[in-house]
Amino acid sequence: MLRLHKYVLTQLLPSSSASASAISPLSRLISAAAPAVSPNPSCFAVEEYLVATCGLTRPQAAKASAKLSHLKSPAKPDAVLAFLAGLGLSGADVAALVAKDPQLLCAGVEKTLAPNVAGLTGLGLSPSEIARLVWLSRNSFRSRSIVSKLQYYLPLFGSSEHLLRAFKRNPYLLSSDLEGVVKPNVAYLHECGLGACDIAKLCISRPGLLVINPERFQDMVAYAENIGVPCGSGMFSHALHAVACFSKEEIAARVDYLKNTFMWTDAEVGIAVSKAPLILTRSKESLQRRSEFLISKVGLEPAYIACRPTMLTYSLEGRLRPRYYVVKFLKESGLLDHDRGYFGAVTISEKVFVKKFICPHKDAAPHLAEDYATACRGEVPARFSFT
Known part of the structure; x- marks a missing residue:
């Protein structure tokens, strides 16, 4: 175990200051694990270990223990917990990880987890980014293929920040078939005339598109073009999303x-x-x-x-109707020119709307802000009842 600790700290915490900050949680975690060790390996109580050491709730532990019934001692789980502590994951993060993927506790630290971290570090990911990736990737992190997949995904998305954002939106990117699904879909986008930047934007906003069956994906592109949205259009990702189902x-x-x-x-x-x-x-x-x-x-x-079809995408109760009442009230009160369009009032942000249509009239219409708030709740104030 001592050799393992040194290996983990060497891989993850190259600087002396970083090492000092991580030794404490690592020591606390190993100390916490100590009471769960049984003098008789055959009597190792997995469910109790998950509750006392990993922080799972009793129902979570009961469910997770079914996948760990083969464990006869806490040796492997202790090593994994120490490794996760060295990454900087909190106790709550570790508990959530184990609850979602109990078999993570059976992963080999020296054969799989540590080499994965070393490989990801070599790709330029920082310790904090690797910790986020562990959380987002779930069971994919205990697969040796994660490094080769990120070798492909990093240049595709353009940066580790964009990559992690995409994984947050769709964690299945890491477990998907890279050669049979993802790469053919990207290749097809290139055939359709999209450049690297356009593909990166599409993948960041709609990462789930990459894991769709290639034949279905090509049909979706054709559907999008049939409704008048060509591949290079700024609305292309929205069109693909619209026709996906x-x-x-x-x-x-x-x-x-x-x-x-x-x-x-x-x-x-x-x-x-x-x-x-x-x-x-x-x-x-x-x-x-x-x-x-x-x-x-x-x-x-x-x-x-x-x-101006964007009007149809706004909330009727929360935006279209309340703002209509305000514009109508201001025009009928002589506080707004009658040639001011309704569309302009609808498309601006809430903050700008209040600044332009509410605040300038607080003296002439002192109840306007209150009435607008009431209208946004679905009610119609008396002052907004027009004949």
Whole structure:
């Protein structure tokens, strides 16, 4: 065990200051593990060890112990816990890791975990980034393939920061089939004319796309182009996300529903979908309600909405309706020019909206902020009841 400790500290904590900061938690962890050691290896109580040493709750330990029934002593788990402590993971992080992947406690430190850390360090990852990767990768970290996969992923995503962000969004990237799934999908994007930067942006925002079956992925690209969003478009990732869960027939049906609900021509529905592909994912009920509000209540023309389809992606109760009330109130009170458009008030952030439409009128309309807050809660203040 002493030789193991020295190896871990040598790999992870090259500087003397870093070593000093990590020895304490490492020692505490090993000391905490000591009471669980049984003089009779055949009587090693796995569930008690998981609770007393690893910090799992009793239900978590009962579930996890079923996968560790072959353990006869705490030797391997002690080594893994010491290794994780040396990485800088907190007790809570370790408990969560073990609960999700109990077999991590059976991983070989010298044969697998330590070489993986050495390999990742060689790729330029810092100790803190490796600790985050351990947390995000779950059972993938006890596989020797993790280093070779990151050799491919790092240049693809452009930086370790982007890579870890993508793994957080989709941890299955690490367990996916690199040669049979990920690389063919990336190669197809290159064939479609996307450059390295465009692919990196797409992968960072929608990392789950990389692990889709290549045939299905190629169909999705074709669907996206069929709804008017070419590969190089800024909306391409949104279009792929929109069509990911639908068949070609379902997409056509959703386009028809949009056309009928908003009284759009073929050209107008094409414009709307190409500018905001995610409207395809909205439920029929939500689209119907937005149509009734924007066309019947606000009085917007269908063609106007088609050219500004982002309005359909905003919350009706939390943004579209409350801001309409404010703009309407200000115009009817003579506090806002009648040529000021509603769309401009809808698209700005909440902070900017309050700054431009609420704060300047606190003297002339002292209750406006209160009424706006009430409207955002789904109620209609008396002062917003227009005839």
